[in-house]
Amino acid sequence: MDMAKPAVVLRQVSYVYDGSEQAAVQQIDLQIQQAQWIAIVGASGSGKSTLCRLINGQLPRLAGGQRQGEVCIQGIDPAEAPIGELAAAIGSLGQDPDAELVVGTVEDEIAFGPENLCLPPAEIGSRIERLTTTLALEHVRHRRVHQLSGGQRQRTALAAVLALEPQMLLLDEPAASLDPAGRQQVLRMIGDWHAAGGTLITASARWDDSVQRADRVIVLEKGRIVLEGTPTELLQLHGEDLRQLYILPALLEMEAEKADKSSGFFASKSVSPSSQQSSVPSAYKSPASLQSEPSQQQQAPLVSSEKQRSSSTMLQPIVDIRQLDYTYAGSSVPALHHISLSLYPGEMVLLCGANGSGKTTLTRLLTGLLTPPSGHVFRHERDSGREFIDTRAQDTGYLFQHPDHQWVAPTVWDECIFGIRAQLNLRRRQPLPQLWVEQVEQKLAQVGLLAERDASPYSLSAGQKRLLSATAQFLLERPLYILDEPGAAVDYFTVQHILQQCRTAMKRGAALLIVTHEPELFSRDATRIITLAEGRIQSEQHLHPASDS
Known part of the structure; x- marks a missing residue:
């Protein structure tokens, strides 16, 4: 490999x-040197995923469209x-690991690429051993990928990419589905890969650990x-500028400065201005209706579930889980052990825990995707x-x-009105009542999707897809989300x-259960944080009282 020759050139x-x-992207000039770690960061719709797909050759190869300019990686046009x-x-590796998995078991998935390169069986076996150990996949090595948790599938997809031992890695949100420990494990692994001389490109919607560890950061907007x-x-x-682009939350850099001053992160040093001046438009200032106070998360002591029930509300629970055990057919290992949990009107409960702890199983039982005992x-x-x-399922x-x-x-429009039409029992050609039309238009306008009403949901950016999914569900008033x-x-x-x-x-009396590896995003509004470990409730932390509605 010629270290003097850039790994990536875009003109x-x-x-x-x-x-x-x-x-989607326009007039991009970019050079990435060999062995650099470049972080591409930008809010939803900024063009970062499109840029990544131009670099890895998926565009225009897979989706058509028109590319102008020159793209060259390792001396070839992708x-x-x-x-x-x-x-x-x-x-x-893209954002959705399920789109990357093509065969049956974890071991087969990792071997798929090397087998297509006709590598010797001994070499393939060596790579499988190394990657399952490094990515903590030994215990699920022979399990089928559709039986894995989201984080385990993410690590399996990453292992399959690393098994090819490419010269460069391009990872779009590489740790988005992982618990904190898994996130650090993956970042440590790709960091070691980079330190050994690999060229690494990561893409993120927010300023996260992958951005902080990069040699250079590229910020996209429109x-x-x-x-x-x-x-x-x-x-x-x-x-x-980063806050106005919704890449940084309020005061994040100030909190980072307080936390890291002692380690010298913000120590006095010679800092030259970035090579390009900010061109952030004023239109990206946070809407007044969404301005929030600085987070003041308090570490409340653990208290019993009974105390929460008696002190926060005397209402009947929307959901009451009593000593629930659950084991999947064909498995001898219980997925859930003695789960007791109630969800009350007007409260938000955060469900946390490591990948594989039972969170998905519990939510599937609550939604009706699995039949509870x-x-x-x-x-x-x-x-x-x-x-x-x-x-x-109809109440959820x-x-x-x-x-x-x-x-x-x-x-987008049809996705929003699908559930409404079903609830109103409208026939195929029967028009939606005007009151509902106005409400759907208002909700789409609030989240910036009204202009996309005729677009396919699959064509939206990752953030727009998330907003559409939420809007379509919250349009119907249900007791549980x-x-x-x-x-x-x-x-x-x-x-x-x-x-x-x-x-x-919450104000209209619904209960919310949010599965998350990032409780800090929701804790200001949450009433409780429940943590699962190996199918059991490990802890229950109370934050704020439920809504008085």
């Missing part, structure tokens, strides 16, 4: 998707190079590079185990971890709007 690159008049040559040059520099330079010189799960004092799936709004798994309609990782891989604009919809639902 005046623009790209327009088929059916669109607006360029849009035209043979697949085998491209696979040796760059390995990439398809253009608006800021560029080291992490320290951008935090010190452009913190307000009779006598253990009650909804409004009705035994869910004795009800049909449609009865169990559910946001999937990956919104693409949830779409049922061809357009379950949100699976609603803050993963999205900017703070998206988080704020989802929180606003959650607060509205």
Whole structure:
């Protein structure tokens, strides 16, 4: 490898998707040197995923569209190079690990790429051993990928990419589905890979650990590079710009300064301005209706569930789980052990825990995707185990971890009105009442999606998909909403709007259960944090009283 030759060169690159008049990225000039770690960061719709897909050759190869300008990685054009040559040059992983998994078991998934390269069996076995150990996949090595937790699938997809031993890695939100320990493990692994001489590109919607560890940060806005520099330079010189772009939360850099001053992170040093001046438009200032006070998270002591029930509310629970055990068919290991939990009107409960701790199993039992054993799960004092799936599911709004798994309609508008039409029992050609039309238009306008009403949900950015998923569910008033990782891989604009919809639902008396690896995003509004470990409730922490509505 010629270390003097740039790993990536983009010259005046623009790209327009088929059916669109607006360029998703425009006039991008970028050079990435060999062995550099470059972090591409930008809010939803900024063009970062499009830029990544231009670099790895997926665009325009897979989705058509028009590319202008020159793209060169390791001396080849990724849009035209043979697949085998491209696979040796760059390995990439997108935001949805399920889209990357192609075969049966974890071991088969890791072996798939090397087998297609016709590597010797001994070498393939060596790579499987090393990667399952490094990514903590030994205990699920022979398990089928659809049986894994979201974080385990994420690590399996990453292992499959690393098994090809490419010259470069491009990872779009590499740790979005992982618990804190898994996130640090993956970041440590890709950091070691980079330190050994690999060229690494990561993409993020927020300023996270992958951005902080990079050698250089590229900030995108409306398809253009608006800021560029080291992490320290951008935090010190452009913190307000980053907040206006919803990449930083309020006061994050000040909190980081307090926490890291002693270690010298913000120590006095020679800092040169970034190579490009900010061109952040004033239109990106936070809407007044969404301005929030600085977070004042208090570490409340653990108290008993009975004390919470007696002190916070005398209302009947919406959901009452009593000594619930659950074991999947064909498994000898229980997924849940003796779970007792009640959810009350007007409260937000955060469900935390490591990947594989039982969170997904519990939410599937509550939504009706799995049938709970009779006598253990009650909804409004009705035994869910004795009800049909449609009865169990009709009272629950559910946001999937990956919104693409949830779409049922061809357009943004149709996705929003699908549930409304079903609830009103409207025939196929019967028009939606005008009152509902106005309400849907208002909700789409509030989250910035009204202009996309005729677009396919699959064509939206990651943050827009998350907002559409939430809006479609919250349009119908239900007693229970379950949100699976609603803050993963999205900017703070998206988080704020989802929180606003959650607060509205709480005020009208709904209970919310939010599965999250980032409780800090929701703790200001949450009443409790429940942590699962190995299928059991490990702890229950009380934060704030439930809504008085």
